[in-house]
Amino acid sequence: xxxxxxxxxxxxxxxxxxxxxxxxxxxxxxxxxxxxxxxxxxxxxxxxxxxxxxxxxxxxxxxxxxxxxxxxxxxxxxxxxxxxxxxxxxxxxxxxxxxxxxxxxxxxxxxxxxxxxxxxxxxxxxxxxxxxxxxxxxxxxxxxxxxxxxxxxxxxxxxxxxxxxxxxxxxxxxxxxxxxxxxxxxxxxxxxxxxxxxxxxxxxxxxxxxxxxxxxxxxxxxxxxxxxxxxxxxxxxxxxxxxxxxxxxxxxxxxxxxxxxxxxxxxxxxxxxxxxxxxxxxxxxxxxxxxxxxxxxxxx
Amino acid sequence: xxxxxxxxxxxxxxxxxxxxxxxxxxxxxxxxxxxxxxxxxxxxxxxxxxxxxxxxxxxxxxxxxxxxxxxxxxxxxxxxxxxxxxxxxxxxxxxxxxxxxxxxxxxxxxxxxxxxxxxxxxxxxxxxxxxxxxxxxxxxxxxxxxxxxxxxxxxxxxxxxxxxxxxxxxxxxxxxxxxxxxxxxxxxxxxxxxxxxxxxxxxxxxxxxxxxxxxxxxxxxxxxxxxxxxxxxxxxxxxxxxxxxxxxxxxxxxxxxxxxxxxxxxxxxxxxxxxxxxxxxxxxxxxxxxxxxxxxxxxx
Numbered sequence: 001x002x003x004x005x006x007x008x009x010x011x012x013x014x015x016x017x018x019x020x021x022x023x024x025x026x027x028x029x030x031x032x033x034x035x036x037x038x039x040x041x042x043x044x045x046x047x048x049x050x051x052x053x054x055x056x057x058x059x060x061x062x063x064x065x066x067x068x069x070x071x072x073x074x075x076x077x078x079x080x081x082x083x084x085x086x087x088x089x090x091x092x093x094x095x096x097x098x099x100x101x102x103x104x105x106x107x108x109x110x111x112x113x114x115x116x117x118x119x120x121x122x123x124x125x126x127x128x129x130x131x132x133x134x135x136x137x138x139x140x141x142x143x144x145x146x147x148x149x150x151x152x153x154x155x156x157x158x159x160x161x162x163x164x165x166x167x168x169x170x171x172x173x174x175x176x177x178x179x180x181x182x183x184x185x186x187x188x189x190x191x192x193x194x195x196x197x198x199x200x201x202x203x204x205x206x207x208x209x210x211x212x213x214x215x216x217x218x219x220x221x222x223x224x225x226x227x228x229x230x231x232x233x234x235x236x237x238x239x240x241x242x243x244x245x246x247x248x249x250x251x252x253x254x255x256x257x258x259x260x261x262x263x264x265x266x267x268x269x270x271x272x273x274x275x276x277x278x279x280x281x282x283x284x285x286x287x288x289x290x291x292x293x294x295x296x297x298x299x300x
Numbered sequence: 301x302x303x304x305x306x307x308x309x310x311x312x313x314x315x316x317x318x319x320x321x322x323x324x325x326x327x328x329x330x331x332x333x334x335x336x337x338x339x340x341x342x343x344x345x346x347x348x349x350x351x352x353x354x355x356x357x358x359x360x361x362x363x364x365x366x367x368x369x370x371x372x373x374x375x376x377x378x379x380x381x382x383x384x385x386x387x388x389x390x391x392x393x394x395x396x397x398x399x400x401x402x403x404x405x406x407x408x409x410x411x412x413x414x415x416x417x418x419x420x421x422x423x424x425x426x427x428x429x430x431x432x433x434x435x436x437x438x439x440x441x442x443x444x445x446x447x448x449x450x451x452x453x454x455x456x457x458x459x460x461x462x463x464x465x466x467x468x469x470x471x472x473x474x475x476x477x478x479x480x481x482x483x484x485x486x487x488x489x490x491x492x493x494x495x496x497x498x499x500x501x502x503x504x505x506x507x508x509x510x511x512x513x514x515x516x517x518x519x520x521x522x523x524x525x526x527x528x529x530x531x532x533x534x535x536x537x538x539x540x541x542x543x544x545x546x547x548x549x550x551x552x553x554x555x556x557x558x559x560x561x562x563x564x565x566x567x568x569x570x571x572x573x574x575x576x577x578x579x580x581x582x583x584x585x586x587x588x589x590x591x592x593x594x595x596x597x598x599x600x
Contacts, residue, residue, distance in 0.1 A: 007471060022322030027315075110416045111435070111469035117410050135411070136470070143471040146446075169411035170436070171307060171443040 001089050003096045007104075007144055010058075010097050014145065017056060028055035032147035032174075034138060037061035038078040038192035039087045042182040046151040047091040049179055058145050059088050060097040062104060067133030078195050097145070104140065113139045113170070115162050118257045122158045122278055123289065126247050134159055135166050142172055149175045153182075155189050157276050157291045161255035181290070183209060189290045201283040204243035208279055208290040211237040215277050216292040219266050227251045228262030230277065238281060247280035247287060254293055271296045301389050303396045307404075307444050310358075310397050314445065317356060328355035332447035332474075334438060337361035338378040338492035339387045342482040346451040347391040349479055358445050359388050360397040362404060367433030378495050397445070404440065413439045413470070415462050418557045422458045422578055423589065426547050434459060435466050442472055449475045453482075455489050457576050457591045461555035481590075483509060489590045501583040504543035508579055508590040511537040515577050516592040519566050527551045528562030530577070538581060547580035547587060554593055571596045 004010035014030065021028040031050035035043050039061075050057045061084055068074035081098060088096050112132050118124070119131035142150065152160050160178045167176055182190045187209030188202070197205060215234045219225055235249050251260045254276035260266060266275050271294060278291040304310035314330065321328040331350035335343050339361075350357045361384055368374035381398060388396050412432050418424070419431035442450065452460050460478045467476055482490045487509035488502070497505060515534045519525055535549050551560045554576040560566065566575050571594060578591040 011473065019322055019327055022319055023325050025323050027319055109469040110418065111413065111466045112416070113411065113413050113470070115411045140469075140471045143473055146473065166411045169409040169440075170413070171440045173311065173443055173446065 042190040207241040342490040507541040
């Protein structure tokens with residue numbers, strides 16, 4: 001495993017590796033797994049999928065300042081590069097890219113990539129500018145690594161939708177591979193931010209996965225059920241947890257993110273697109289997100 | 301010479317060409333010359349430079365709707381693909397990319413690339429949104445072709461500055477090569493839009509190059525001359541032409557485009573950056589731009 005902090009060096013090594021393989025008649029596939037570090041089993045699942053599907057796996061670890069709002073947790077976002085490198089080594093990563101903020105932003109960037117519409121809803125509504133920071137840094141990383149495939153966790157379902165839209169609109173030559181949410185045994189979706197939770201908050205946070213899975217079960221089994229019915233039950237269920245402060249609880253088409261009207265049926269026989277049920281809820285100072293995706297009716 | 305209208309086909313052919321060369325131990329250099337067609341000797345000069353410096357030359361011809369304002373000349377912008385292909389063939393172009401609007405924008409793009417600051421001044425002030433359309437389409441073309449170098453004419457000096465900033469900020473792996481303005485024997489800067497001019501307007505338009513070259517001579521030869529003095533003479537000179545309606549006449553640092561204060565000396569001994577003297581002037585319905593760049597004092 002090689003570690004890089006410098007863009008130029010990483011790029012040269014990637015070109016050299018690609019070219020050397022080509023001289024031997026092999027077109028290698030390069031995977032990028034972009035992360036903010038403090039890696040957990042969710043990240044490990046991305047790395048394993050990337051490892052299985054590609055010849056060379058690049059893991060980037062960069063806590064990107066421009067996707068944090070002024071009152072968000074950029075400074076205190078958890079970091080543990082040593083543990084991250086050990087996990088990367090275990091998962092068979094080839095190249096780790098660990099740039100400094102100065103390497104990625106030698107001057108404040110004057111250029112931004114912005115996806116409209118998809119970024120105004122859900123987390124975008126509570127975190128103005130967040131997704132512009134995400135698309136801009138992902139654009140930079142895609143230009144630096146030029147991967148054939150890039151892997152993202154579905155826990156950030158909106159992020160997946162936004163990046164897929166960016167890739168489509170701007171003709172990035174990369175396949176975006178979304179990967180399923182990984183949960184603790186008790187259902188809590190893995191997140192680097194779970195480390196912020198007190199024992200009591202962590203226990204309370206189980207309401208998210210419990211309620212979402214119940215919502216999914218209802219939508220999948222109850223005939224003629226509407227989005228409004230599923231949403232009301234989900235809101236009640238989360239609202240009943242005293243430590244939970246709801247930011248949003250919503251149902252939207254996926255990946256288009258257009259809201260689903262309360263009266264619309266979302267039982268499986270009526271689903272014309274995938275449907276995202278997504279929540280953002282604060283426990284103390286910690287904002288957690290979670291979701292389930294209902295898959296659309298298979299076309300006859 | 302091969303002609304492509306389809307993104308996927310072009311991309312596959314480029315990959316195949318690059319890979320085949322690599323299997324033989326050669327890392328080829330690919331040039332992109334992005335144009336809106338109706339090619340003239342200015343474009344030909346870009347193609348010749350690209351031809352001389354690279355193994356494979358890609359010419360793109362696409363009149364990009366999203367860089368035109370609602371009252372601008374998108375519909376009537378001159379087009380002559382047959383003549384363009386003949387010129388491309390003559391200049392030794394390898395691949396011509398001639399996509400339809402539907403191929404480039406199968407849906408209206410939700411994603412934009414925007415460069416701040418540099419796009420608020422000069423042409424950006426008179427053409428709101430223009431440079432966002434330019435950076436977005438150039439980003440798309442760079443992703444489609446993945447060239448090693450891309451060639452742009454200095455007649456659109458602000459465009460060169462904006463694209464260079466985008467490439468720097470977003471880590472595009474491409475070298476931007478600016479190329480000098482090509483002029484008719486009488487001084488008129490070549491432009492596809494010159495075809496709009498009546499004989500009388502065309503004659504009147506010579507005031508631009510004449511005045512700019514006089515401004516450049518003054519800055520290069522008069523001791524202690526200030527930006528304000530050069531600007532005043534330039535404005536008077538263009539203003540004296542009855543058919544000329546000034547949009548702007550400005551002096552700015554290049555490529556940063558920060559305005560130069562009227563009191564600042566721009567004689568050669570005081571120039572700490574390159575300095576752009578740029579004009580946009582309407583003759584009848586036709587808006588022409590032209591400029592000169594004063595090169596900075598060589599560091600001792």
